[in-house]
Amino acid sequence: MKRRNFLGLMGAAGVSAAFATKAQAAGNVHFEGYPGSKGVLFDAVRCIGCRKCEEGCNTVNNLPAPEKPFDDLTVLDTRRRTQNEAFTVVNKYQPDGGPSVFSKIQCMHCLEPSCASACFVAAFKKQPSGAVTYDESVCVGCRYCMVACPFEIPTFTYDDPITPKVVKCDLCEANIQAGRITIPGCVAKCPKEALVYGERKELIKIARNRIAAAPDKYMDHIYGEHEMGGTSWLNLAGVSFSQIGMREDLGVKSGPELTSGALSVVAMVPALWPLLLAGLYGVTKRSEKINKKEKAEAVAEAISATQEKAQADLKAAMERAQADKEATVKREVAKALEEAAKAAEQGEKEEEGA
Amino acid sequence: MTTEAVSKKTLFTPFNVITGMILIMGAFLTVWRFGWGLGPVTNLDHNNPWGIWIGFDLLCGVALAAGGYVTSSAVYLFGMKKHHAAVRPAILTAFLGYLFVVIALQYDLGRPWRLAYPFVVQSGTTSMLFEVGLCVALYLTVLFLEYSPAALEWLGYKRLRNMIHRCTIALTIFGVILSTLHQSSLGALYLIAPSKLHPLWYSTYLPTFFFVSSAAAGMSMVLFEGWVSHKAFHNKMSKDYLSQHDDLYYSFAKGASWVLLGYVFIKVIGVAVDDNWHLLATGWGQWFLFELLGFALLPSLLYAIGVREKNLKLIRWTALLTVLGIILNRLNVSLIAYNYHLPSEMRYFPSWQEFGVTLFVCTMLVVTFKFIVTRMPIFHEHPEYKDEH
Numbered sequence: 001m002k003r004r005n006f007l008g009l010m011g012a013a014g015v016s017a018a019f020a021t022k023a024q025a026a027g028n029v030h031f032e033g034y035p036g037s038k039g040v041l042f043d044a045v046r047c048i049g050c051r052k053c054e055e056g057c058n059t060v061n062n063l064p065a066p067e068k069p070f071d072d073l074t075v076l077d078t079r080r081r082t083q084n085e086a087f088t089v090v091n092k093y094q095p096d097g098g099p100s101v102f103s104k105i106q107c108m109h110c111l112e113p114s115c116a117s118a119c120f121v122a123a124f125k126k127q128p129s130g131a132v133t134y135d136e137s138v139c140v141g142c143r144y145c146m147v148a149c150p151f152e153i154p155t156f157t158y159d160d161p162i163t164p165k166v167v168k169c170d171l172c173e174a175n176i177q178a179g180r181i182t183i184p185g186c187v188a189k190c191p192k193e194a195l196v197y198g199e200r201k202e203l204i205k206i207a208r209n210r211i212a213a214a215p216d217k218y219m220d221h222i223y224g225e226h227e228m229g230g231t232s233w234l235n236l237a238g239v240s241f242s243q244i245g246m247r248e249d250l251g252v253k254s255g256p257e258l259t260s261g262a263l264s265v266v267a268m269v270p271a272l273w274p275l276l277l278a279g280l281y282g283v284t285k286r287s288e289k290i291n292k293k294e295k296a297e298a299v300a301e302a303i304s305a306t307q308e309k310a311q312a313d314l315k316a317a318m319e320r321a322q323a324d325k326e327a328t329v330k331r332e333v334a335k336a337l338e339e340a341a342k343a344a345e346q347g348e349k350e351e352e353g354a
Numbered sequence: 355m356t357t358e359a360v361s362k363k364t365l366f367t368p369f370n371v372i373t374g375m376i377l378i379m380g381a382f383l384t385v386w387r388f389g390w391g392l393g394p395v396t397n398l399d400h401n402n403p404w405g406i407w408i409g410f411d412l413l414c415g416v417a418l419a420a421g422g423y424v425t426s427s428a429v430y431l432f433g434m435k436k437h438h439a440a441v442r443p444a445i446l447t448a449f450l451g452y453l454f455v456v457i458a459l460q461y462d463l464g465r466p467w468r469l470a471y472p473f474v475v476q477s478g479t480t481s482m483l484f485e486v487g488l489c490v491a492l493y494l495t496v497l498f499l500e501y502s503p504a505a506l507e508w509l510g511y512k513r514l515r516n517m518i519h520r521c522t523i524a525l526t527i528f529g530v531i532l533s534t535l536h537q538s539s540l541g542a543l544y545l546i547a548p549s550k551l552h553p554l555w556y557s558t559y560l561p562t563f564f565f566v567s568s569a570a571a572g573m574s575m576v577l578f579e580g581w582v583s584h585k586a587f588h589n590k591m592s593k594d595y596l597s598q599h600d601d602l603y604y605s606f607a608k609g610a611s612w613v614l615l616g617y618v619f620i621k622v623i624g625v626a627v628d629d630n631w632h633l634l635a636t637g638w639g640q641w642f643l644f645e646l647l648g649f650a651l652l653p654s655l656l657y658a659i660g661v662r663e664k665n666l667k668l669i670r671w672t673a674l675l676t677v678l679g680i681i682l683n684r685l686n687v688s689l690i691a692y693n694y695h696l697p698s699e700m701r702y703f704p705s706w707q708e709f710g711v712t713l714f715v716c717t718m719l720v721v722t723f724k725f726i727v728t729r730m731p732i733f734h735e736h737p738e739y740k741d742e743h
């Protein structure tokens with residue numbers, strides 16, 4: 001099965017930070033875990049629910065003693081989840097009312113962890129050893145890792161006002177690196193070899209062999225081989241995993257893959273939006289300008305037309321006035337001449353009369 | 355005697371008394387939260403790491419502050435210049451919205467004093483939250499600059515004001531880019547949790563849903579706020595603002611109607627792409643349809659009718675309906691349909707202290723808004739800068 005690793009610029013850049021290895025170019029690159037990286041195989045068929053693993057974890061990690069001691073198995077009657085004081089817990093299930101089946105939960109140590117992908121200060125890292133570790137010294141306490149984790153594993157110290165932090169199993173990475181122990185605390189304590197620590201590739205082989213050797217006892221499913229892109233922690237069981245509190249609807253896409261598509265669009269927005277928006281602005285501006293110009297032209301045209309008409313009217317009026325004036329002058333002159341003629345005639349008559 | 359009576363009367367208005375009580379409660383809750391941690395004041399737990407301080411204060415706050423980029427781009431980029439008087443109120447609301455989103459976030463973060471760590475100590479660039487943080491930080495700066503001319507006019511710093519004013523178009527474009535990015539990224543936050551968010555709300559289109567609905571939210575918020583401001587600050591409003599107001603209502607109502615219709619389409623495409631039709635018959639399906647039909651399709655139709663019939667009252671109530679719809683959608687994604695698979699006793703319901711802090715932050719926003727609009731040229735133009743836009 002081919003799954004793509006991370007798409008997009010940001011994805012590739014971030015992965016290099018998260019995995020401290022060469023950044024992979026986008027494309028159909030599939031991350032199968034660091035070579036030689038380790039993990040744990042849990043076999044629910046072998047588990048007897050003794051809670052020794054919980055005890056081992058508690059001791060190795062110097063966690064506070066629980067309210068009820070680890071040999072008190074009545075604790076198993078209620079379903080539990082990981083807590084700030086318990087990086088791993090065992091739950092009891094009775095599928096179809098049959099015999100009890102026990103299931104251990106803890107961090108699954110994903111090959112491509114959702115928490116690491118979600119963390120905006122890159123506090124989570126997939127170590128070459130296989131462990132997913134958390135660095136408290138940069139944590140802002142946003143708790144997005146808890147939202148992101150499909151296995152609902154990380155917890156948060158809500159009651160701490162000054163240095164609240166995320167808490168989860170680190171596959172005893174700190175202890176192993178410091179040389180205090182060589183295998184995780186839970187694995188060391190298991191009396192039934194229900195837990196095996198080793199190279200993930202080897203663990204898958206072991207799991208296959210167990211299934212092949214007893215197909216009637218095991219489901220043909222190694223939980224964690226493909227779930228969420230694969231996990232360093234692997235599970236075997238004799239019943240369906242959904243019957244022992246493990247979700248089978250998580251899919252095979254890793255966390256980073258789920259967001260890589262959206263991340264790859266990020267670069268496109270600042271690259272293309274300015275062009276589009278500035279273009280729109282230009283279009284608006286230009287149409288405004290054209291409108292203005294057209295308006296101005298129309299106004300000018302209207303003005304000149306009006307002016308021409310006015311001029312013509314004026315000219316006509318002037319001409320008319322001129323004609324009127326001339327006619328008046330003519331008339332007046334004629335009148336004056338007539339009057340003069342009349343006066344002359346009268347003068348002649350008066351002279352005759354005298 | 356009389357002046358004393360008057361001053362007493364003005365100080366102890368119902369608004370002031372209620373506000374004062376909320377602020378006192380808020381101060382008390384603030385001490386509790388930071389002195390004793392998140393545990394005692396919230397109902398958050400290991401299964402429910404995000405409550406209303408993220409679901410309401412952050413997601414709804416940012417969506418409802420979208421009026422800033424919507425209005426400024428409509429006026430400056432899309433040529434709706436005649437509505438320029440609406441820009442300042444919208445920008446101020448957006449600026450204060452984001453400012454108080456960031457303030458509210460301080461309550462939710464385990465170590466708020468490390469807020470700048472993603473940018474100065476170690477960057478997790480694969481995180482959607484990194485993008486949200488970066489864009490919100492930058493956009494808050496842009497909004498501050500966009501708002502600042504009003505404050506500078508008030509203070510009388512003419513040269514600085516003119517310098518910033520010249521950058522309006524660049525700031526507007528930058529604002530739209532940043533808004534596109536973080537509005538959508540808020541939806542993209544949930545892309546990483548397909549197993550926790552109900553399939554009807556989970557979609558690879560979540561970023562698109564969030565961005566498109568933010569545009570409708572922004573426009574509706576401008577309308578809704580115009581309505582409220584009209585009642586409260588009518589005497590502060592210029593003739594210019596008031597004369598444009600009805601026209602703005604019709605323009606934005608029309609815009610919101612179309613955007614909401616487009617939103618309904620893409621939500622249906624979301625259901626179709628994941629072939630989730632069969633889920634519509636379930637209880638969650640009814641709830642989904644209630645949200646989609648009642649708070650997206652219905653307001654789209656009501657806006658259209660309001661514009662057609664020039665019915666201001668209908669448009670105002672539709673704006674409120676849309677705002678409530680956006681809040682419902684964001685709460686559905688972040689709280690109600692999130693962790694839908696958990697048994698009811700493991701589900702989250704906010705504590706009274708969480709409600710209290712949210713109320714406190716909202717009240718501070720209203721008080722700050724009131725302080726600014728009663729002093730600075732927001733609903734009117736400064737006499738020295740008339741006709742300059």
